[in-house]
Amino acid sequence: MAILSLQFCHQTTVMDYDDSEHLYANVGSGGKLLFCDYSSEDSSDERSIDSMDNGSLNNPAMSPVEIVPIGQVTPQRKNEKSGYLFKQGGVKANKGWRKRWVVFTGNSLRYYDSRKSQVSKRIVPLSCMEKVETLVKDSDKDKFKFNLHTTNRVFQFAADSLQECTLWCSTLMECILKYKAPPGGEPEGLDMNEPDKQGYIKFERRNNYFVAVKQGKMCYYHSEQDFKQGSPINEIDMKLANVKEIGKGKLQLSTHYSHFLLIPESYSECVLWKMAFEESIADALGDNTILDQVMGNPSNRVCADCSAEDPHWASINIGIVLCKKCADLHSGMILPAGIHRNFEHSISRVKSLRMDTKIWTPSLIEMMKAIGNGNANDFWQHELPPDKRINTDTSAAQRMALIENKYKAKLYCDRSGISDNQKVLNEKLLEFSVRGDLLQTMKVTFLGANMYYTNSEGENAYRIAKRMGQRLTMEFLFQNGGERSSSSFNDSDEGQVSRLRAEVCLDGYLQKTGSNKKDFRKRWCVIEHGCLRYFLSQTSSGAKDSVDNDIMMCVQAVSTYDKSLSNVRNLNKRYPEAFELSTCKKDNREYLFAASTPQERKSWMVALAKLFCPVSLMADIGQCEFNLAGNFYIKDVLSSWEKTWLMINNRILEYFDKNKQEFCKVDLRKALNIKYSESTLACTTCLEVGKCLALDVYGKSLYIQADLARDTERLLNVCSKAMKTGGDTLEDQNLSPSNVPVIIEKCVCFIEDYGIQEEGIYRLSGVKSKVQALLDRFMADAHSVVLQQGVNQVHEVAACLKLFFRSLKDPLLMSTKHQLWIDNADDIMYGRMDPQVKLEWYQFLIRELPPVNYSTLKRLIHHFNRLARYSAQNKMTEKNIAIAFGPTLMQTESESEVNSLHVQLQMVVIGDIMKHHQKLFKLGEDEKLMQEKVDEGKKILDGIITTKENVDVNDSLKISVFFLSRSGNCYNPEVNIHTTVKQVIDQLKYRFNATHEEYSLHEVLCDGALERPLHDTDHPHAVVKAWWDWPDCYRKQACLCLKPTPDLMLKLSNMYDPSRALFSEIRLIEKKQTGLLISKSNKYAFQFQQSRLSYFKDAKSAGGSPIGSWNIEDLVIYYGMDPIIRKGDKYGVTFLKVGETPGSKETPVFGHTLCFSSENDSLSWMAGLLAAQHPEGLLP
C-alpha cells in the first residue's frame, strides 16, 4: 500500500466514528472506509473510497464502520480541537516544518508559536475552508501529513501519529461540511466588515500589514485580500490594549502580552489611527463616565459642527463636543508651518470622551461644560448663513470646507466689541484672567491675543489665572499652551516637567483647619496644575487658598487623636486619617487636613508627594506607601550633603541615593539611635539654620536635615517612634542585623556569657517585679538596655526571656500551625513516621515561618544546644530544655491542653529541632564556621583566663564593649592583662554579626567627644583599668566601642604623610599646675620631631629650649576635645601622659588639648603622632 488518500470535500460526505482507534484499525488493515452523508435524507447514498490497493467493498475481513447519528455527537469532541502539529512554513509551503500550537474553535483555525503564546500566526476562518486531504504514506513513521485547502491557499500540516492526523481531519471536515454560508454570501472581512478604520501600516521590524479596527477589536492581515477573506494574522481584544504616541508619528499599541510599534504613512494618519484605536479601546471598555459628565451641558448632546446625535469626541482646546466624522476632520487641521506655537500642530486638539485617560482632569471636564457647544457656536458661527450649515448627510468635502472656514479662517466669528489693536487685545486677556471670565478669555484668545504677553511682574495670563484661583480660565489657557513662558517656546525640560506635574490631579471634600489648627471645616480640595487649592464648596469658583508645589516641604500622616500633637488639642473634632502638609509659605504655614478613610488619605498624600518629589520618581511614588515623605538633605560619614527624596513607611526609612540611582532602605527596627548631632556638622544650604540628625544603624551612620528646623524635628519624632515601638508580635520588636529581636539577642548572649553553667538556669525564676521591670524596659527601647553582670541576675534575665515569649500575641511557632506541629509530633512519638519524612515535615513547617520567627527560632535552638553542652553543670538536658520552653514557644489557647501528653509532644518537637538544627536551618559552611569561631574565641579567652601558670585569675576582668556607640548592643567579654584588642575584636565581631567589614576597637570618652582608636596589639585590660582612677565625670562616660574602621581610621590614614614636617603654631589648652585653666590665645609653636613633641614660645624660638616637651611613647592620644573647652576652634587632639589623671572635679578639663580650626590640620597631627607610636602601620 503506497499512499492512503482520504479526500474530504463539500461533495463528499463524512460520518462519525465513535473512537479513533476503531478507524485506525480499519485503515491499518487496508480496508475501505465508509462514508455516509448524514445531511442527506437518503441514507442509502453510501459510497466507498478505495484504498490504493483497491480493496473491495465486500471484503469480509473488514468490519463495518459503525454509523453514529449526528445527534449523539459531543460537540466538544467534534467541533473543537487543539494540539501541537507541524506546519510547512511560507505561503508556498516550502520553508520547512515548524512545530505550531494549533487551535480549531469550530469557527476558525489559529496557530501559534507555542501553547503559551497569545499572539497567533494566522487565523483561518471556517468560511474560507474548502476541504481537507490526508497525504499519509505507508512508509510514514513520524509525520502524518494533511492539507487544508482554503479558497486561495493550501496549508500543510503534519501530526505525529496517524490517529491525531485522522482526528484533525475528521474534526475539520465535519465543520466544513456543516458550514452554510448566509444568503448572499459572507460579508467582506466577515465580522470586521465595514471597519471603523482600515489601511496599511508599517509594523516596526516587520512588514506592512493591512490593519482594520472595528468596535472593540483590531486585526492585522498580510494583505487586503486576506482582510476580505476574514483571515487575519492576529486579532487583538482592545479591552486589554493601550495606545500611545511614541516619538513623532509612531504609535505603540500594547497589551499585557506584547507590544506593537506601528508607523503609519504620515503624521496625520498617525493621529487618525490613534483616535481610531482610542475609540476602539473605549468601545471595548464601554466607560461613559466622562461622557456623561460633559453631557451635563445639554448643548453638548449634538455635534458642534453637524448636529449629529450622540457625539463622543471633544476638542479640548476649543471646548466643544464632536461626532466621529467631524472629529476626524478637526484633527486633520494643521496650522501652517511657522505660525504654530511649537505646542501641538493641530488647531483643534481632539480627544475621545470615552477614554478615561489622564487628560480628563476635573477642571477640564468643568471647562467643557462651561464652554460647551452652545457658547462656542455663539462665538464661532455667529455670522454663519443658514444655508451654509451642515448636517449628518453633508459630504466630507463640504464638511471639511465648513470646518476650515469656521475654525481656521475664522470667517463666522463674533467680533463684536473686540478691538483689532493687538496691545488692547493682550491687555484684555490679562484682565479677563484676573476676573476668571472664561468666555471672554476664549474670545480674545481665538481672536489673536498673545498668551505670552505678560504684565509688569512678568506674569502671563495663565500664571495670573492660576494665582487668582480661576480654575476654568487657567484650564482653558493651559489647553491652549499658555502655561509656557515665551522663553520656553520649544519642548524644554521646564515645559515637560510642568506638563507632568499638571497631570497629577485629584479632587474631593476634605476636612481642613485654619492656620490656628482649631476647627475642622469641610472644604472642596483640588490638586491640579501642580498646586493644591481649596474652595468653600464644589461649585465655588474662587479658591480660598492656593499652595504651589514649589513651597511644599513634606507631607505626614497624623492622627488628631495623638495627644503628642500639642497643637491639635483644641480641635472640635477628631480624625484618625489626618495629614499635615508642611510648607514654607508665609510663617512656614502647616496645613492640616483630614480624610475620611485610609484609602482616601493615601491617595491625597501620594498626589501631593508627586507634586514636589523629583520628577524622575513620580511614577515610583505612585506605587509607594508612606506616612512621611519629603525632600531632605542626607549624607553619610564620608559623603557630602545632598538633597534627595525621603520616605518613611511604618518602620522602614527609604531615601533615593542619587549616585546609585536607587532607593536605599533603612530598617528602623534595626536602628540603634537617632538624635541631634553637633551643630558643626549641620548642613549649610538648608533654608533655615538648624541642627542635623544623626541616625546610627549597624555599620553605618546617616546624617539628615530638613530645610525647616520644624521638619527635622518631625522626622526625629517619626523615627524615634518607629525605632522604639515594641508591639506584642515578634515582627514589631527592635531587631538585630540578623533579624532576631534585640531583647532575645541580648538576653541569650548575657546568659551564654554568665549563666551557661548556672545550675537551674531557666528553671529557677527571678524576682517577679524585677523581671517585669526589665521586660518593660526592653519593650520601651530594647537598644538602650544594657545588661551588666553584677547589676542583672542571670535568673532574672532568663525569666525575662521566657516572659517575653509568653507575652507575645502569637507564639514563636505560631498558633495557626500548632495542630500540625502536634499531629506530627504524635506520629513521631509513636514511631508512625519515617525519619526522612519527619525531617521534611519539620523543614516544611520551619520554612513556613515568617522571617523574624525563623531567625529567632534558629538563634534560640543554637542557644539551646550550647546550654545542653553544659548540662553536666547546669542540669539542662535536652529534655529539661524542652520542658522549660515547649509551652512557652508553642503556647496554646486552652489551659486544658497543658497536660502531660501535650508537654511530651512539645518535648518531641523541641528535641528534634535541636538534634537536626544543622539540616533544618540549612546551616551553610559560613555559618557553621562563624559559630565555631564564636565558640573557639570564647575557649581561647576561657583558656587564657584559666591558665593559672600565666595569669592570676583574679586579674581577669569583664569589660563592656558596645557596638558603634554607647546606645548600641553590648557584650561583656572577659579579658586579662594579655588579651589583645585583636582577640576581643575577633570574638565580638561575630557576636555583633559585624563580619562584613573591618572593625576596630575605640576608647570613647566624654559622650563621644574624645576618641582613641586602639591598636590591635593594645590591651583592653590596661585601658579599662586606667579609668578606675579617674574622676567620676570622666569614668562614668568612658567606654569601649567596636566600630567600622573607615570612620576615623580611614580619615587618619588618608591624612598621614610621613614626608610632612609637623611644625605649626597651635593653641594649647591644659590645666595648670595650680588647678586653673590656661585658655584663650595661648598659641605656641609646636614641633614633632624624633619622637618628641615639644612647644616653644613662638616660631622664632624653635630650636632653642622648649617650654615643654613629651616623649611620644609616654602619651595617650585622643582625637577630639573635651566639650567644656570647645569655643572657637572646632577640632582638637587631646593627650594625657601615661598614668596621668584627667582633670578633677575642681578643674574639669581633660588633659592637654591642641586646638585647630581646620579638620585637615587636626587629622594630620593626629595621624603623625599615632604613626610614631605604631611604626608598623596605622591600620592593623
Ligand SMILES: [Zn+2]
Ligand atoms: Zn459632526
